[in-house]
Amino acid sequence: MTAPGALLRREAVPLLVFLLLAAAPLLGFSHSHELTLMARAMILGIAAVSLSLLVGGAGLVSLGHAASMGFGCYAVVILDAANIVEAAIVVPVAIAAAALFSLVTGAVAIRTSGVHFIMITLAFGQMAYFTAASLAPYGGDDGYTLYARNTVFGRDWLQDRMAFHYVCLGLLVLAWLLCRVLLASRFGRVLRAARENPQRVLAVGFNPYPFRLVAYVIAGAVGGLAGVLLANATEFVAPAYISWQRSGELLFMVILGGVGSLHGAILGALAYVLLEEQLAALTEHWRMIFGPLLILCVLFLRGGLAGLLAPREAARHG
Template identity: 70%
Template sequence: MRTLAKEAPALLVLGALAAAPWLGFGESWALTLLARAMILAMAAVSLSFLVGGAGLVSLGHAAMLGFGAYAVVILDDAQIVEAWVVLPVAITAAAGFALVTGAVAIRTSGVHFIMITLAFGQMAYFTATSLSGYGGDDGYTLYARTELGGSRILSDRLSFHFICLGALTLTWLVCRMLLASRFGRVLRAVRGNPLRAQALGFSPYPYRLLAYVIAGGLAGAAGFLFANATEFVAPAYIAWQRSGELLFMVILGGIGGLHGALLGAFGFVLLEEVLSHQWEHWRIAFGVLLILAVLYLPGGLAGLPAQLARRRGGG
């Protein structure tokens, strides 16, 4: 019963998304916005798996997203557009980058880990800007969305909505199952006290590295969907600012559970959408609101009901 109550916010969000097309969100602009939010939520959930589960705060997570997106670009340029080929390549490319860079970064911790992931992310960004064959700094426009079994189901907005919802649900379930498994318990033990975990016979390095690779592969899947959602890929997808946004989504939602990343991603996208239509210099107001959220929502959006209940009880 306690587990069901803990997962209720995530189930409510996913259920609302399933019903959204019939609750006034069936217009093309609304489906496009929801698809973007769901894809970013996938990346945020995979990052929350790292931050909350393994205690690894990465500022290079957008690079995994970018590797998945650029896998779509490279195969699109080669006229390979079958999803059963493109998606595994996108996941493998992102997971491979995570494996190579994580092998170095996982040897550090704290601020050093943050800075190394930031450096690797920026290396990926500048590499993407140098790919003149794929648009360089100007980006690359896909010829068409990826096909699935020869059909263009990803081009239909309603179908794409449910594909994104299915991918988000699967990402959340995979991360939840991993955290609830023996592997997840070891990760949390290593996060709490690495020396004690090592004394018990669990070497922190391989567990953390595997978690980093899994999170990278999930972000690569999000990159595959992101490229198809926008039909355009640019190096800006890999920039450290995008990594910062993903990290803030996790913090805004609350790092106490994966459902926090879901709430944070949708809160972030909604706030960005509303402010950008109200004021030309909306990023100023956006920054102020984000600071206020960090200061006055220590438990994130997921912890808001409990915070309000404590205040009512104290009053």
């Protein structure tokens, strides 16, 4: 165990980010627009952290992570259509559905590695996308409008934007903590070792496959949770939410923030949402600026934002 002081120093950046997000509404950032933006950033942050567990932790570059968010979104929609809006039911169902999808697709995908893995996760993600688009009772391509947010034990707490802000923040902290603890555990050690050198891990007597699969399922489950929040935040769900572009954006958040650290994904999500907001205000064709910017970030910002904030940390991770 490390001393509390050292722990505090090492995790200073994520703690500071969480503190700032907690304080933001109290410091005057409490207009509905700002709260919407921050909620979006935190929700994407949850998904990005879980993806970072896969990419940075296990070395599994998934290009279909948005699909697990999609399972969360569509769990909300399908239960809403059946008049079930209680979060105590919706959240477990969503997480279970996303985890099951990850288990089934992961069982096939993790048999492969490298570029095969990227393409297969992409293909499975598209499979989820086309399935969502063909769900005519739930709006098909046009999407589905939720009439209200989920209730929590019968109360409509989530309707209140401020409360929703703190719910998102709380879950973001939980997701980060879960992934952080996982990576630091014996389980995480095997994952990281298998990322560096699967042969040696095999030689030591560990089969990486079940470890990777469990990580994949956990990441999917957390993604499902993010999906529930996303559906509640926008009160609307469309297949576009889970298109492969969204998976690519999530991957970009992870890289932008820095693969070496989990909180990098949160920084990446915040930066991404802000960037998108700024550029979209500038021009309708903001993607023409965003695309080249993305390329430049990948080309030059190797340690990511987290690397800029903590140079020593970045050096340690290589």
